[in-house]
Amino acid sequence: EAGVTQFPSHSVIEKGQTVTLRCDPISGHDNLYWYRRVMGKEIKFLLHFVKESKQDESGMPNNRFLAERTGGTYSTLKVQPAELEDSGVYFCASKGIGDSYEQYFGSGTRLTVT
Amino acid sequence: GNSVTQMEGPVTLSEEAFLTINCTYTATGYPSLFWYVQYPGEGLQLLLKATKADDKGSNKGFEATYRKETTSFHLEKGSVQVSDSAVYFCALSDPGQNFVFGPGTRLSVLP
DSSP states (O other), rough: OOOEEOOOSSSOOOOOOEEEEEEETTTOOOOOEEEEETTOOOOEEEEEEETTEEEEEETTOOOEEEEOOOSSSEEEESSOOOOGGGGGEEEEEEEOOOOOSSSOOOOEEEEOOO | OOOEEEOOOEEETTTTOOOEEOOEEESSOOOOEEEEEOOOOOOOEEEEEEEEEOOEEEEEEOOOOOBBTBBBEEEEEOOOEEEEEEOEEEEOOOTHHHHHHHOOEEEEEOO
């Protein structure tokens, strides 16, 4: 069974540009989460989808970030326009209905804004 | 709100040394506690977990005991290997809630 897949694995963009990150969850997982780790600090929650609906987006830092999950399958996280402080590692995780706690994480996308 | 604190890294040990990575938490409820590990170039992997007080999670020679009285979940391993070099994250989760992670501790094991 394929795990959670994220791409690109690395992205280097200039301040003011747009970047779109993609996450493919484990097939059949309704729950999809985005997290990020900035500057070697703790991993922080961004938002949670249940199927195509945003269950909780309380961690989204500002309106430059837009997450979508059309059709309830893969998800994208767009940053527009990117700022220097957006640099970090963005993780995606998915969880099935029967998994009470465990979220399965992808390898992350390392974003560098210069 | 909930929070997790873990010891600052990096931690550098020789092979076969004893490892302890301290983790303490603050939570309003009765969360489950986790250790996740990220090996170089890979995603976060669940290492072990404990869902209630006094539970001990164990995996791959690593252990951690859920101590409610000290609000701690310290990670231990009796004899580390070079292959254990990674970043270790302590985390907590209330049922149905999102994860709260600590800042991570980088472990380097030298041959």
